[in-house]
Amino acid sequence: METSSKQLRIGLAGLGNVGSGVYKNLLLNRHILQDRTGAHLQVTRIAVRDPNRKRDVDVSPEMLTTEWRDLIDDPQIDVIVELIGGDDEAFKLITAALKAGKAVVTGNKAVLAKHGKQLIELSEKQNTPLYCEAAVAGGIPIIKAVKEALVGNRIDSIYGIINGTSNYILTRMTKAGISFSEALGEARDKGFAEADPSLDINGWDAGHKAIILGWLSYGRWLKPEEVSVNGIETISSEDVTFADSLGYEIKLLGVIRQNQGDERIEVRVAPSLIPRTHILSSVDGVFNAVAVHGNVVGETLFYGSGAGQDATSSAVISDLADVAENLINEVGCTGFVPHGDYGVALPLEETLSQYYLRLSVVDEPGVLARIANITGENGIGILSVIQPEPKEPSEHIPLVLLLHDATYGTVSTALKAVLALESVESEHTLLRVETLER
Numbered sequence: 007m008e009t010s011s012k013q014l015r016i017g018l019a020g021l022g023n024v025g026s027g028v029y030k031n032l033l034l035n036r037h038i039l040q041d042r043t044g045a046h047l048q049v050t051r052i053a054v055r056d057p058n059r060k061r062d063v064d065v066s067p068e069m070l071t072t073e074w075r076d077l078i079d080d081p082q083i084d085v086i087v088e089l090i091g092g093d094d095e096a097f098k099l100i101t102a103a104l105k106a107g108k109a110v111v112t113g114n115k116a117v118l119a120k121h122g123k124q125l126i127e128l129s130e131k132q133n134t135p136l137y138c139e140a141a142v143a144g145g146i147p148i149i150k151a152v153k154e155a156l157v158g159n160r161i162d163s164i165y166g167i168i169n170g171t172s173n174y175i176l177t178r179m180t181k182a183g184i185s186f187s188e189a190l191g192e193a194r195d196k197g198f199a200e201a202d203p204s205l206d207i208n209g210w211d212a213g214h215k216a217i218i219l220g221w222l223s224y225g226r227w228l229k230p231e232e233v234s235v236n237g238i239e240t241i242s243s244e245d246v247t248f249a250d251s252l253g254y255e256i257k258l259l260g261v262i263r264q265n266q267g268d269e270r271i272e273v274r275v276a277p278s279l280i281p282r283t284h285i286l287s288s289v290d291g292v293f294n295a296v297a298v299h300g301n302v303v304g305e306t307l308f309y310g311s312g313a314g315q316d317a318t319s320s321a322v323i324s325d326l327a328d329v330a331e332n333l334i335n336e337v338g339c340t341g342f343v344p345h346g347d348y349g350v351a352l353p354l355e356e357t358l359s360q361y362y363l364r365l366s367v368v369d370e371p372g373v374l375a376r377i378a379n380i381t382g383e384n385g386i387g388i389l390s391v392i393q394p395e396p397k398e399p400s401e402h403i404p405l406v407l408l409l410h411d412a413t414y415g416t417v418s419t420a421l422k423a424v425l426a427l428e429s430v431e432s433e434h435t436l437l438r439v440e441t442l443e444r
């Protein structure tokens with residue numbers, strides 16, 4: 007086959023942070039890509055909002071349009087790369103592209119978390135691939151790893167640090183002893199946090215990625231209401247210090263796993279204590295890492311840049327290389343390994359873990375015994391207790407308990423009773439402790 011004459015004509019929707027990276031790096035590595043795929047990967051048209059905006063990359067003005075539909079209507083274009091972000095417009099764009107029989111590559115976790123089921127069904131129906139490597143953990147090839155390299159495994163669990171901004175903030179709180187708002191300010195100054203970092207801070211950016219990993223591992227798109235998501239905004243320096251003295255670090259952790267003994271699955275995101283002896287605890291700053299446990303392979307770990315122009319464009323380009331190879335080999339491919347739709351969501355109340363509980367209690371004898379009585383009545387064991395000496399005379403002092411494995415429902419019931427005690431203040435912190443054993 008005369009492969010050198012093959013061309014993959016790319017319609018790029020979005021020339022922002024990631025879109026510019028894709029454009030730049032396709033040019034940078036064009037010879038490598040041509041050798042490896044047998045095709046020349048070339049951006050032929052680009053959709054943007056503002057054609058007059060100054061760009062990081064040198065693009066001829068004739069390539070630009072403000073109508074993404076122009077890319078879809080162009081019969082010369084083979085594949086659409088969606089990097090406009092958001093969900094509604096991106097949903098329309100991807101739907102239109104698939105209906106027009108054009109392969110789609112997207113890095114958009116928000117649109118997949120909201121409309122993934124519909125989009126994948128459409129991709130199957132149209133026999134037109136939809137790829138999304140860049141949507142989870144940026145440059146880390148976790149989608150390919152799960153769907154291809156680990157295809158022979160049942161996925162027991164995935165634990166992921168999958169939001170760089172939150173990880174940066176928690177790392178700085180831990181290592182530099184600064185407060186949440188100081189660390190957020192730093193992240194903004196260094197360009198690690200968006201002007202509006204709410205999806206990073208409230209956990210939903212990681213929540214969207216966890217939903218995608220849940221689908222990839224178990225074939226089921228959980229609805230946002232079936233997923234428990236908590237962000238890092240309530241984490242205090244005090245909690246970071248107590249976690250440290252117990253031998254743990256606090257990380258915003260995505261948990262995607264199958265319940266032992268049945269097919270129910272849990273997908274959740276929350277700031278959690280993880281043992282300092284586990285390798286995930288050393289993932290610092292804006293880096294991401296994903297630990298996947300397969301029933302055949304055992305433990306695996308993927309580490310790298312979870313965002314940023316170059317790292318994310320590497321993931322987009324890997325999808326484009328797949329599209330090119332499929333085109334050359336005339337393989338109809340839906341861009342994912344289909345799974346049976348098995349597994350239902352495990353209700354939050356039934357999810358099991360250890361817990362960290364920080365209370366504020368009246369400094370008087372017998373308080374700990376009354377609390378231990380309640381946890382005992384609920385069948386929850388106490389693993390350790392910290393009751394620091396007050397630095398100065400104070401009516402209330404902190405009391406930190408590490409609780410044994412219990413369901414969230416049981417812990418919530420016990421906590422309600424504890425908070426009803428006269429000597430316990432209502433202000434408290436309850437975090438999960440993840441042992442990351444499977």
Ligand SMILES: NC(=O)c1ccc[n+]([C@@H]2O[C@H](COP(=O)([O-])OP(=O)(O)OC[C@H]3O[C@@H](n4cnc5c(N)ncnc54)[C@H](OP(=O)(O)O)[C@@H]3O)[C@@H](O)[C@H]2O)c1
Nearest residue numbers: 020021022023024053054055056089090091113114313314
């Ligand atoms: N940034 C990262 O590190 C990262 C990592 C992983 C995944 N992602 C995902 O990648 C996607 C893009 O992110 P980004 O950071 O590159 O965003 P961005 O910098 O805001 O860029 C968005 C681009 O889309 C264009 N655009 C927006 N709405 C449009 C519309 N209706 N029609 C045509 N063009 C439109 C904008 O045009 P103008 O330039 O004219 O305004 C801009 O070029 C998002 O889904 C994001 O979640 C990003």
